[in-house]
Amino acid sequence: MAQTQTPDEILGIDSVFDKEDLEWAGIVRKWLDENVREKIGDWFLEGTIPARELAEGLGELGVLGMHLDGYGCGGATATQYGLACRELEAIDSGLRSLVSVQGSLAMFALHHWGSEEQKEEWLPRMAQGRALGCFGLTEPDVGSDPAGMRTHAKRDGDDWVLNGAKMWITNAPVADVAIVWAKTEGTDERGRPVVRGFVVPTDTPGVETPEVHRKISLRASITGEIVLDNVRLPASAMLPKAEGLKGPLSCLNEARFGIVFGVTGAARDALTEALRYTGSRIQFDRPISSFQISQQKLAKAFGQYSQITLLAAHLGGLKDSPQGISPQQISLGKMVNADTALNVCRDLRALFGGSGITSEYSPLRHAVNLETVLTYEGTHEVHQLTLGRALTGINAFAN
Template identity: 55%
Template sequence: MRRRAGTARKLVGMTPVLPDLLNIDATLSDTERDIRTATRHLVDDLVRPHIARWYADGRIPARQLAAQFGESGLLGMHLDGYGCAGASAVEYGLACLELEAGDSGVRSLVSVQGSLAMYPIWKYGSDEQKDRWLPGMAAGELLGCFGLTEPDSGSDPASMTTRATRTADGFRLDGVKMWITNGTVADVAVIWAKTTDEDSGRDVVRGFLVPTGTPGFSAREVPAKLSLRASATAEIVLHGVEVPETAILPHVTGLRGPLGCLNQARAGILFGALGAARDALASALDYATTRIQFGRPLAGFQLTQAKLADMTTAWNSAYLMALHIGRAVDAGTATPQAISMGKLHSTRTALDIARTSRTILGASGITGDYPVMRHAANLETVLTYEGTAEIHQLILGKALTGFDAFA
C-alpha cells in the first residue's frame, strides 16, 4: 500500500534496526549474538504486539510471561545449577538489553526474578532453601520479589524500620516495604529486616524468605503510576508475620547482603536501559526517513541529522562501557564503583536519547502508536531505582576523593 505524503509508518510488532557504525557486533562471540537474537525474537513475538495495550491498561501478564521466559532459560540465566542457564554477565546483559527494548517493565520482571529474588537464595541461602525455591523460579513456575525499600527508607537502607523479633519458633516480621516489583504476583518475598544479634545485642540486617501466603503478609498494587506501568509494583505490609528459623538466609549478615544483590541487578540494568534507548533512537531514525515535511524527509534536514548523530554517538559510548563492565564482571575484576558508573551513564544517556527522539517524532511522539514516550516515561523510573543518579555520583565521588559525602 502506498503511504500518503507527509505520513510515516508505525512500528508495531518488530524491532527497529539501528546501524552498527562501529561494527561492535564483531567483538561479540557467536553465543552472545545467538542469545541476543533469540531474546529479540522472543520480545517480537510475546511483547511488541501487546505492550502498548498493557502500558495503557497499567497491567502485565506476569505469570504467563514468566512461564515463557523460564522455558527460554531467561530467568536466573546468569546463575549456575538448579535449572539455571549459567550464562555470562555479557550474555545476561545483552538479553536485558533486548527485553528492555520491548519495555522496561518486562526487563524488570526478569531482572528482579533473577538478580534480586533468585540470586540471594543462590548466594546466601541454605541447600534446603535452594532446593525448595530455585528450580521452580528458574522454570517460571514460581515468582519472587525483593523487599528492601520502605516508604521512608529508599537511598538509605540502614534506616529501615522493618523488624524481625525472635519468637519461640523463629521470627515475627513487622513493617512496610514499598515500590516492590513483582510484589503482587510473587510466591516468595526476600524480606530484609533488622533484628537483634544475640551475641552483640546490636541491631543487624538479615534476609528472610517469606512465602506470600503466610498469614499477616499482604501486597497492594501501587495505584496511578505514570511510569513503568507494564509492571506489577506493590506496597507490602508485614503484620505479625510468623516464619520459622529456617526462613532466615544463613550465609549473610548486614547490608552487604542486599547491596550485593543490587550490584547484580545494576549490572543488568546498565545494559537494559540501552535497549530502551536503542528502540527510541531507531524508531526516530525510521520516522525521520519516512516522514515528509517541506517536500522531503525529515532526515534530510541538518538539525535532524545532528540530533541523530549525537544520539548514536552517545549510545555507542554507553554500549561500549556496558560491554567493558560486563566482561570485567565475567573476569571477576569489576568493582562496585565501575558498576555504579555504568548504571549512572547508561540511564542518563538513555533518558536523554528518548527525550530527543521524541522531538524528532513531534506530536506523534507522545502517542502510543510509537514507543518513544513510553520509553522516556519508563526511563524516569530506571534512572531512580537500584540507586538514584545522585547515589551513584556519591559512590564515584568517594572513590575519586576518598571523602564520604553521603551524610
C-alpha cells in the same frame, strides 16, 4: 535512495560482542518480537502486564536466573545475561524489571545467601517461571539509606516474627515468595542492629501485597507493597549466609549490572524507531530525515548510544574476567548509562512531532520509564556520591 546502515552496523557490534553471544541475543529478540512487541503499548496504557504468563514463557526461553549455576539455572556469562536485558528493555523497562527482580534480586539472594533447602525448594520453579519472587528492601520512609529500615524481626521461641512494610516492590502483588530484609534484635561489633534476610511465602498469614496504582512511569510492570503484620516464620526461613547490609547490597549490584546493559536497548529502540519515522515522514516534499537539524539529533543520539553500549560491553568483560567487577564500576555504568539513555529518548521524541506523545511510538514511553530506572537500584545522586567517594577518598554521605 542513499544506502543506510543500522546503528549497530556502524558501531561494528559484531566486533564488540562475540558471535555466539549476539546469536543468543537474536533468539531473545525474536521471541520478544513475536510475543510481546505489538502488545506492550497497550499494556503500558492499561497499567498492567500479564506477569505470570510472561514468566512461564521467559522461563522456557531460559532468561530467568540465567546467570546463576545449578538448580535449573542456565549458568550463562554476565555478558550473555546483559545482552538478554538489553533485548528486554528494548521492548520496555517494565519487562526487564520483571526479569531483573526475579533473577538478580530474589533468585540471586536465594542462590548466594540461602540454605540448600531454600535453594532446592524455590530456584528450580523460579527458573521455569512457575513461581514468581520479589525483593523487599525499600520502605515507605526509607530509600537510599537502607540502614534506617524499620521492618524488624524478633525471636519467639524457635520462630521469627516479622513486622513492618516495604514499598515500591516490583512483582509483589503476583509473587509467590518475597525476600524480606529486616533488623533483628542482635547487634554487630559497632552496636548496630543486624540486618537479616528472610524467605517469606506470600500466602503466610499476616502478609499482604497491595498493588500500587496511578503510576505514570513503568506502567507495564506490577508494583506493590509488602505489609507484614506479626508474620510468624520458622527458623529455617532466615537466609543463613547473609548478615548485615552486605547481603541486600550484593543483590542490588547484580540488578544494577542488568540495568547497565538494559538501558542501551531502550536507547537503541528509540533510535531505530526515529530513523524509521524520519525516513518516511514527508514535509516540504522531502523526508524529514533529510533536514540538517534531524540528522544532527540522530547523529548525537547515535554517538551517545555507542558510548553506553561500549561501556556496557567493557563492564560485562570485567564481570566475566577473573578480576571481577567492583561496586564502583557498576555504579559508573548505572549512573552514566541510565542518564544518557534517558536523554537519548527525550531528544529523539521531538522528531516525531505530535505523534511522539502517543503509544504508537516508543521513545516517549522509554523516556518516561527511564525516569524510574534513573531512580531505582540507587538514585542517580547516590551513584554520583559513590563515585565521588572513590575519586576523592572523602565520604559525602550523611553519617
